[in-house]
Amino acid sequence: MSRPKNGAEIDLTQFWIDRKDLAACPKKYGAWYGVEYLSPPANSDRVRRVFRGDEDSTFCATTLSIIQSAADGSGYVAVPASFQIQVGGLLAMNHGIDQGGISLSIDADGPWWLVYPIVVDAMQDVYVYMKSVAPNVNTQVIFGGIRVYP
Amino acid sequence: MSMTLLQQWWRDHPEYDAKNAQQKTYGLSVVPIASPTVVPKLATTKIDPEADFLLTDIEMQFITTDNATYGPDPGPMNLKFQNFSQSRALMNIPLDAIGVVMQADSNPYIGQLPYPELIKAGGLFGVYVTRPAGHDTVRIYFALTGFELW
Numbered sequence: 001m002s003r004p005k006n007g008a009e010i011d012l013t014q015f016w017i018d019r020k021d022l023a024a025c026p027k028k029y030g031a032w033y034g035v036e037y038l039s040p041p042a043n044s045d046r047v048r049r050v051f052r053g054d055e056d057s058t059f060c061a062t063t064l065s066i067i068q069s070a071a072d073g074s075g076y077v078a079v080p081a082s083f084q085i086q087v088g089g090l091l092a093m094n095h096g097i098d099q100g101g102i103s104l105s106i107d108a109d110g111p112w113w114l115v116y117p118i119v120v121d122a123m124q125d126v127y128v129y130m131k132s133v134a135p136n137v138n139t140q141v142i143f144g145g146i147r148v149y150p
Numbered sequence: 151m152s153m154t155l156l157q158q159w160w161r162d163h164p165e166y167d168a169k170n171a172q173q174k175t176y177g178l179s180v181v182p183i184a185s186p187t188v189v190p191k192l193a194t195t196k197i198d199p200e201a202d203f204l205l206t207d208i209e210m211q212f213i214t215t216d217n218a219t220y221g222p223d224p225g226p227m228n229l230k231f232q233n234f235s236q237s238r239a240l241m242n243i244p245l246d247a248i249g250v251v252m253q254a255d256s257n258p259y260i261g262q263l264p265y266p267e268l269i270k271a272g273g274l275f276g277v278y279v280t281r282p283a284g285h286d287t288v289r290i291y292f293a294l295t296g297f298e299l300w
Contacts, residue, residue, distance in 0.1 A: 012154045026162040029236075030265030062264060069226045073186070073282025076226060144264040146155075 010062050010113045019119070022058060027149035033059065034142030038071060039081065039132035050085075050126040050141050059120040061145035064112050071136045081132040081139070088124040117145065151206035151266065159204070159266045166202075171297035174203065178277065178292040182215040185225060185285040194234070194276035195294065197269050202299040205233075205267040205275070209293040217289065225285030228278075235273025266296070 016023035033051040040046035053059055066083065069076050120126055128141050160168045178195040197203045208231070212224045269275050277292060 010152070012152070012158065016154075016158060023158070028158070028162060028265055030263045030267055032264065069282075072284075073226055074284045146265045 010117070012117065015117050022060065022148045025148045025150055029147045031059065031147045032142050032144045034140055036138065036140045039130065039135055039137040039139050041135045045129055045131050047127055047129045050128050050143065053120040053122050053124040054147065055122055057147045057149045058122060059145055059147050061118040061120060061143040062114055063144040064114060065142040067140040069138045071138050077137060079132060079134040079137050081130055084129040086127045087118055087120055151263065155265055156206070166299050171299055174296065174298040176294040178294060180279055180290040182287050182289045183279055183281065184287045185281045186283040187279065187281045190278035190280045192276050192278050194274045197271060197273045197275065199272035202271050203269045203296055204299055205269055205294055205296040206263060207295040209295065211291045212288045213291060215287050215289055222286035222288050224288050226282050228280045230278040232276050232278065233267055233269055234276060235270035
């Protein structure tokens with residue numbers, strides 16, 4: 001879901017101008033893609049593939065949610081962590097994992113509106129690198145956006 | 151729902167007359183659901199057989215099982231919305247994600263869809279709910295807001 005808790009809601013006007021090829025496609029559907037996994041041991045990295053783009057469509061991600069909960073399912077938690085998102089081998093978002101610092105305080109689940117849509121082409125992989133200060137936190141990384149069919 | 155998303159949808163669907171679209175809300179409730187509930191519980195609502203429905207926002211509230219008060223702690227919850235009038239799932243979270251699309255810790259929770267979702271006249275819209283351990287049994291009400299299309 002896409003409640004804009006953090007940051008201004010994205011304005012797609014410029015995006016549709018930039019990507020007339022996508023804007024012209026009448027078949028668009030909302031979608032979420034994501035992954036769930038346990039956080040790595042303290043101060044170590046873990047990489048997971050969030051999702052692979054569909055064979056037949058382009059995904060334009062507009063929001064990102066990071067939801068943390070205790071591994072036993074007992075409740076939500078708020079554990080500082082750092083994230084880096086890569087799309088097709090290119091860095092799409094860097095929340096400081098390379099600095100070794102804590103750049104994102106997960107006291108809100110998001111979703112956060114991205115500053116500009118991340119375009120995931122067909123069969124392209126999206127990865128997340130995560131560094132957490134606490135182990136065994138169940139973490140879900142979920143992109144919301146628009147699937148565009150040619 | 152972002153105006154630019156709506157505008158894009160109207161552009162993509164000239165067969166519908168935006169000027170005659172009327173706001174409408176469908177209600178949907180899930181019977182008291184205990185925690186844990188591992189096998190997904192499905193609740194559905196049927197759309198008016200004479201008018202398509204363009205879904206833009208979903209609000210959810212948690213109510214005690216005796217319907218006395220709002221706001222029992224629902225804890226972590228997994229929700230998967232499905233538009234049964236389309237051939238594909240509305241929320242597609244493939245791979246090993248378990249399908250959380252919102253963190254249900256606010257009450258009510260108002261969520262925008264990533265993109266408007268057309269539910270055909272007479273179609274079914276539903277939500278699958280699962281919950282891990284350790285929280286109050288709750289009844290969940292969903293309000294599905296959007297536009298009735300004639």
